[in-house]
Amino acid sequence: MIEFRQVTKRYDSDHTALRHVNFHLDRGELAFLTGHSGAGKSTLLKLVMVMERPTAGEVIVGGQKLNSLPRRQIPYIRRHIGVVFQNHQLLFDRTVFDNVAMPLEVMGASPEDTGRRVRAALDKVGLLSKEKMNPMQLSGGEQQRVGIARAVVNKPPVLLADEPTGNLDPELSADIMHLFTQFSQVGVTVLVATHDIALIHAMNRRTLTLNQGELVAGGGVSGH
Amino acid sequence: MATDSRQKPDGQRGANRARSVMGDQARSYLGHHRKVARDSMQRLWASPVASAMTWAVMGVALALPVALLLLLSSLQGVSAGWESTARITAYLDLDLPLSDARNVAREIGADGRVMTVQLVERDQALEEFRASSGLNEALDFLEENPLPHTLLVTPEDGARSADGVQALVTFVEKLRGVDQVQVDLGWLQRLNAMTDILARAVWALALLLGGAVILVIGNTVRLAIESRRDEILVAKLVGGTDAFVRRPFLYTGAWFGLGGGIVAWLLIQISLWWLSGPIERLAGLYRSEFTLQGPGVDGALALIIVAMLLGWLGAWVAVKRHLDDIEPGDIAGG
Numbered sequence: 281m282i283e284f285r286q287v288t289k290r291y292d293s294d295h296t297a298l299r300h301v302n303f304h305l306d307r308g309e310l311a312f313l314t315g316h317s318g319a320g321k322s323t324l325l326k327l328v329m330v331m332e333r334p335t336a337g338e339v340i341v342g343g344q345k346l347n348s349l350p351r352r353q354i355p356y357i358r359r360h361i362g363v364v365f366q367n368h369q370l371l372f373d374r375t376v377f378d379n380v381a382m383p384l385e386v387m388g389a390s391p392e393d394t395g396r397r398v399r400a401a402l403d404k405v406g407l408l409s410k411e412k413m414n415p416m417q418l419s420g421g422e423q424q425r426v427g428i429a430r431a432v433v434n435k436p437p438v439l440l441a442d443e444p445t446g447n448l449d450p451e452l453s454a455d456i457m458h459l460f461t462q463f464s465q466v467g468v469t470v471l472v473a474t475h476d477i478a479l480i481h482a483m484n485r486r487t488l489t490l491n492q493g494e495l496v497a498g499g500g501v502s503g504h
Numbered sequence: 505m506a507t508d509s510r511q512k513p514d515g516q517r518g519a520n521r522a523r524s525v526m527g528d529q530a531r532s533y534l535g536h537h538r539k540v541a542r543d544s545m546q547r548l549w550a551s552p553v554a555s556a557m558t559w560a561v562m563g564v565a566l567a568l569p570v571a572l573l574l575l576l577s578s579l580q581g582v583s584a585g586w587e588s589t590a591r592i593t594a595y596l597d598l599d600l601p602l603s604d605a606r607n608v609a610r611e612i613g614a615d616g617r618v619m620t621v622q623l624v625e626r627d628q629a630l631e632e633f634r635a636s637s638g639l640n641e642a643l644d645f646l647e648e649n650p651l652p653h654t655l656l657v658t659p660e661d662g663a664r665s666a667d668g669v670q671a672l673v674t675f676v677e678k679l680r681g682v683d684q685v686q687v688d689l690g691w692l693q694r695l696n697a698m699t700d701i702l703a704r705a706v707w708a709l710a711l712l713l714g715g716a717v718i719l720v721i722g723n724t725v726r727l728a729i730e731s732r733r734d735e736i737l738v739a740k741l742v743g744g745t746d747a748f749v750r751r752p753f754l755y756t757g758a759w760f761g762l763g764g765g766i767v768a769w770l771l772i773q774i775s776l777w778w779l780s781g782p783i784e785r786l787a788g789l790y791r792s793e794f795t796l797q798g799p800g801v802d803g804a805l806a807l808i809i810v811a812m813l814l815g816w817l818g819a820w821v822a823v824k825r826h827l828d829d830i831e832p833g834d835i836a837g838g
Contacts, residue, residue, distance in 0.1 A: 329741075331832055352746070359743035369738055386744035390532040430742070 281307045281438060281469035282328060287337035289323050289493075296493050297323040300337070303488055303499045305471060307437070310464035311498070312480050313473040315490035321473040324490070325440050328471075329361055330354045342437055359387060362431030366443035368423045370415040376402070376426050377411040383434045401429040405459060421452040428459060432468070439463055441472045445479060453479055537751070544755040547728075548763075558724050558760055563767025565717050566811055569710035570799065571772055576706055578797050579699050592657040592669065594676050595684045598650075605653040608681050612655060617663035617672050622656040629654055652683060714814055721760050721818025722825075725753050729826050741832045750823045757819025758812045765811030769804050 282305040289298040297320045305311055313321050326332040327339050330346050339346045342360055349357065362383075370379050377398055384394045402408045405425040407418075415423055424444060431439060441460065445453035457472075457479065464470045471488075474480065480487055489497035548555040594612075596605050605623060613621040624632075629651045634640050659672055669687060677685045729736070732752075739749050776798050787794040799807060 329832075355740070355743045355745045355748075357743075358741065363741060369734070369741070371735055371738060373735070382738060382744075383742040385536070386739060386742055386748050388529060388532050388536060390528050391535065 281305055281309070281342060282471065283338075283340040284324075284327075285338040285340070287327065287334045287339055289320075289327065289332065290335045298327075298334075298490075299493045301490075301493075301495045301499070303495060305469050307469055308464050308467045309486065310460060310470040310472070310483075311486040311488060312483070313471055313488045313490070314475055314477075314480060316475070319490040320493045321490060322442065323493075325363075325442055325471070325473055328438070328440060329363065330357055355386070359383065359434060360436050360438060362434075362436040362439045364424070364427050364431045364439070364441040364444045366446040368415075368427040370423060370426060370430075372414060372416045374414075375412050376407065376415055376418070379415060379426060380411075380430045380433050382430060387434060389434075397433055398429075401433040402426075404432070404462075405429045420447050421449075421455070424448060424452075424456060425459075428456065432463060437468060439468050439470045441470070441474075443474055444472060445474065445476055450478070454482075457483060540752050541755050544752045545759050548756065548759050555760075555763065558720065559763035559767050561720055562717050562760065562764025562811065562815070563771055565713045565720070566764060566768035566807065566814075567771035567775075569706060569713050570768060570807055571775060572706040572709065574772070574776075574797060574799060574803075576699065576703055578794065579702070581794075581797070591687070592659070592673055592676060593686045594655040594657060594682050595686070596653045596655065596681050597683045598652045600653060600681045602653065604681055605655075608679055609655055611679060612657055612676060615672075615675065617660050617668065617675075618657055619660045620658045622658075624654040624656065626651045626653050717764070717811075717814045718818040718821060721757050721815045722822040724760065725757055725819040725822040726826050728756055729753060729822065729830075733830060736827065736830050737832050740830070746827070749827060750820075753823050753827070754816055754819050757815040757817070757822075759815070760818075761812035761815025762808060764815065765808035768811065769799065769807055772799060 282303075284301045284303050287298055287301045288296065290296045301320075301324070313324060315321055323332065327334055327346075328341055330349060334347065341357065344357065346357065371382075380398045380401055381394050384397060389397070399408060399411065402411055405428055407422060407425055407429065410418065410422070415426055418426065424447075428441075428444070431441075439460070444456055444460075448456070453476065460470050460472060461483075487498045488495060594608075596608060600608075602625060605625075609621045609623045612618055626649050630643070630649045633651065634643055655676075657672070657676065659669060663669065663672055673685050673687055676682055736749055776796055779796060783794070783796050
């Protein structure tokens with residue numbers, strides 16, 4: 281589902297964020313992406329989302345080579361990738377419902393369809409009763425779950441999460457990891473960037489470890 | 505369930521599925537446009553003072569050239585009115601017999617461009633001159649009548665333009681027995697030349713002020729883009745196309761245009777009302793039928809549509825310049 285072939289990303293300066301990174305994530309696989317701060321985790325996620333283009337090598341998502349993707353096609357790729365951020369990126373000028381509905385709105389879904397799918401997503405994260413509230417009225421954990429609902433509302437085949445448990449206590453983190461596990465069980469490829477070692481150990485899943493831009497562990501065949 | 509009652513029977517649904525999916529998409533696309541249009545209008549209402557200021561600036565900038573254009577078309581109406589009095593005077597050869605003069609008159613009268621031909625016989629002309637000039641005694645010293653037969657030619661409506669009259673003059677000049685043709689077109693041409701210059705000046709002004717309107721709206725929309733940066737970022741992140749992200753701002757521009765157009769129309773109507781009395785008095789003094797014409801319903805609609813287009817264009821310039829800069833590249837920190 282997500283494949284990196286000899287991917288190198290160099291920024292304008294001499295700074296090389298990723299060096300010859302190779303890995304392949306299957307459909308329905310849940311993997312962690314870890315490494316110290318500045319090791320290239322964010323760069324890797326940005327390459328999947330086509331926020332950045334690789335300097336060398338190939339990034340393939342859902343069978344589509346992203347290198348040669350024209351700029352105007354980028355939105356359509358992003359509709360197949362749900363993203364959860366550490367700081368949620370929720371909009372405080374609208375309700376929880378409207379926040380979650382955004383991916384459907386950009387796709388031009390009908391109001392009935394939108395209503396049904398938003399409520400299904402909110403139900404999944406246990407926030408159905410708060411759809412009319414402003415995200416500002418919610419706790420940090422609830423806000424994060426609204427972000428997750430938004431990321432999965434249009435049933436994307438790929439789910440990326442950047443430090444999704446960064447500000448949460450262990451119990452809430454476990455809840456969120458449980459959600460991610462459930463998504464992977466229905467075929468969603470989930471990649472979670474985190475440096476929460478305890479969490480990684482507790483989950484016992486495949487872990488891609490980056491060090492100075494090089495993939496030092498977890499790059500082999502999936503399942504190892 | 506409650507939803508079941510709204511669904512059609514199964515067989516019918518299957519047959520119509522492809523069409524209904526297309527229909528659904530078109531409906532939701534239109535629905536989205538309606539929602540965005542309403543939403544951007546509500547945002548303008550939400551800050552009434554700022555919006556009213558923009559509308560006022562736009563209204564003044566649009567009212568000025570439109571008022572001048574109205575004045576111009578009124579002036580052109582006046583010159584067209586004066587053209588109706590244009591008359592060609594043809595002096596025939598001095599020694600032309602009266603019967604030949606009648607023939608020339610018939611020949612001219614047969615032309616399609618001529619409404620009436622009046623023959624003034626030389627004796628009659630002398631009598632009139634004698635009566636009107638007061639040179640009665642001086643004229644008695646002349647051995648013979650120095651005046652030729654004269655034809656007064658009034659052109660048809662269609663031939664009353666400066667060019668039409670000129671063509672008619674050429675035609676009459678070439679006729680046998682015609683000595684000289686006179687038509688006082690000079691002042692008409694001068695007036696036409698002046699209105700031409702005025703027209704160009706007004707259009708130049710209109711272009712400049714139209715450009716100013718685009719810049720004003722562009723700047724206003726730029727501020728709107730800045731204030732909605734987060735929303736644009738999220739929309740782009742979840743796969744919003746450029747068109748989707750631009751749409752609310754383009755509607756904002758068009759609504760600014762709508763308001764500006766209405767303000768401009770109001771300003772013009774108020775000015776017309778205020779000026780109409782004095783202008784009527786002045787025109788009365790010149791015995792002219794000059795009236796300042798208002799824009800009318802068509803003109804008002806055209807004004808508002810042009811204003812909306814200018815607003816849309818201004819928004820488009822801003823969106824093109826600033827929206828593409830907002831890329832979610834630095835959103836995933838760390």
